[in-house]
Amino acid sequence: MNIRDSLAEARHLLASESERRLEAEVLLCHSLGVSRAWLYANPEQEVTGRHHDDFLQLIQRRRQGEPIAYLTGIREFWSLRLKVTPDVLIPRPETELLVETALARIPFDASWRIADLGTGSGAIALAIARERPCCKVYATDISAAALSIAQENVTSLNLGNIRLLQGSWLSPLQGKFNCIVSNPPYVSSDDPHMNEGDIRFEPASALTPGADAMACIRHIAEESLPRLEEGGLLAFEHGCEQGEVSRQLLLQLGYADVETIRDLAGLERVTTGKMP
Numbered sequence: 001m002n003i004r005d006s007l008a009e010a011r012h013l014l015a016s017e018s019e020r021r022l023e024a025e026v027l028l029c030h031s032l033g034v035s036r037a038w039l040y041a042n043p044e045q046e047v048t049g050r051h052h053d054d055f056l057q058l059i060q061r062r063r064q065g066e067p068i069a070y071l072t073g074i075r076e077f078w079s080l081r082l083k084v085t086p087d088v089l090i091p092r093p094e095t096e097l098l099v100e101t102a103l104a105r106i107p108f109d110a111s112w113r114i115a116d117l118g119t120g121s122g123a124i125a126l127a128i129a130r131e132r133p134c135c136k137v138y139a140t141d142i143s144a145a146a147l148s149i150a151q152e153n154v155t156s157l158n159l160g161n162i163r164l165l166q167g168s169w170l171s172p173l174q175g176k177f178n179c180i181v182s183n184p185p186y187v188s189s190d191d192p193h194m195n196e197g198d199i200r201f202e203p204a205s206a207l208t209p210g211a212d213a214m215a216c217i218r219h220i221a222e223e224s225l226p227r228l229e230e231g232g233l234l235a236f237e238h239g240c241e242q243g244e245v246s247r248q249l250l251l252q253l254g255y256a257d258v259e260t261i262r263d264l265a266g267l268e269r270v271t272t273g274k275m276p
């Protein structure tokens, strides 16, 4: 079977109408170890036995719902090619807003101490470390399995200004920070969204704190206050309905300059506050 026929067959098998062509292409590229440009340039190239078997196996796994990023083991975030496995949350485009928000407030030549709490694949920490080479970024995660993926990403991106530590939120870290960022779990365990699509395959501990969706955000906001330098920044991601409650929380705790930023879909997504 050639590439054109393999793609046609896979498109027929994959469920989601709008994405099936792209998904088929990405999975065939992965099976063959080639780029999408190469596929387009070589539609008549034969797909040999083993490659074809690998491809069909990926298609079957996709049909069972496994996320594309776990099938290929790769996800792009902030133009960084990151390794991902089911031990880490798949970095989302919305989370780039958190990176953007932090970067807008960190001067380019600042030599700040920055903490990323619950780093997972290391996506946020790596993006900030890459964009702010004079800053030192400390990234923590309670999951040893997640940290080993983050370590592989740190090594492959060859960034020297990032350190990974195992432990809950700020607990493995000493001293104060100029900026603390986090994309903590914030989906309620009762949310029907937890039983849909890609999320079913992601680590529950990265998605949900339990029935109280604000539990981790509250913990982080409280724990961060005494660990921020004067004027230091806290910025975290939250659900689109958690903007108001996040602002109230920060104001009650005594944070200043509290504001919420909307994502590209116009939804409240990131809230920030400063240590007065």
Ligand code: GLN
Binding pocket: 092, 183, 184, 185, 186, 187, 199, 206, 207, 208, 237
């Ligand atoms: N935004 C993710 C989702 O709803 C959740 C990520 C998180 O809990 N930090 O799928």
